Amino acid sequence: MKAKKHSGSKGFIFFGRKDDGNQLLWEAGGWKNQDSMIHAHVNGRNSVLTQRLFTVEIGVEYELALEVEGRRIRVFIDGELISETEDILVQGREVSAGIVFADMEKRQLEVEAFGVSGYALHDENSFETPDRIKPETKRMHTKDSENDYLFPKHSITVLRVK
Structure with missing residues (x-):
């Protein structure tokens, strides 16, 4: 058009x-x-x-x-x-994915996973419940710049690679 x-x-x-x-x-x-x-x-x-x-x-x-x-x-x-x-819909189930850190040396990497999960889709923080939803941090190490990761249902995850 x-x-x-x-x-x-x-x-x-x-x-x-x-x-x-x-x-x-x-x-x-x-x-x-x-x-x-x-x-x-x-x-x-x-x-x-x-x-x-x-x-x-x-x-x-x-x-x-x-x-x-x-x-x-x-x-x-x-x-x-x-x-x-x-357009990938929000998953109503856990999703297992293999993550490959391309262009990284074939070595073990330290990865921090910051995620929010385990809440109902309509949940939100409020003045009465300011900590209802809060991120959790997981630490893991890769094997030769690769790793499997289980993403929880209805979640968002940010990975920081060191």
Whole structure:
């Protein structure tokens, strides 16, 4: 499709829409006209799947292309691939994954895993219960720059490699 900005702060393309709380969104010229983002809204909760710097100029016509194949999403502006991602749903079960730390020497690495899990999806901290949800830290060592890791259901995990 072709698009031209005449005014306003951002532009949206909704796709994969079931209802207001369940849809995917491509936002061009978002946050102060500085980025292009793909969002997923699932049961009213929003998460950014990918983000890249991009500014939309007023009066300039853009050729926009959106490709969706299964859960894989690619967006193009003027023929250039701007973002590529996969919309992976929150897992309702544990997921075991092999992690390979590419381009690292074949040696044992120290890894800290910071994670939040074990809570209901609607749980949140409040002034009455400020510590209801808090991250936990696990430490592990890899074997030859590789390791298996069990990601708990409904979790988010950040790995710090030393």
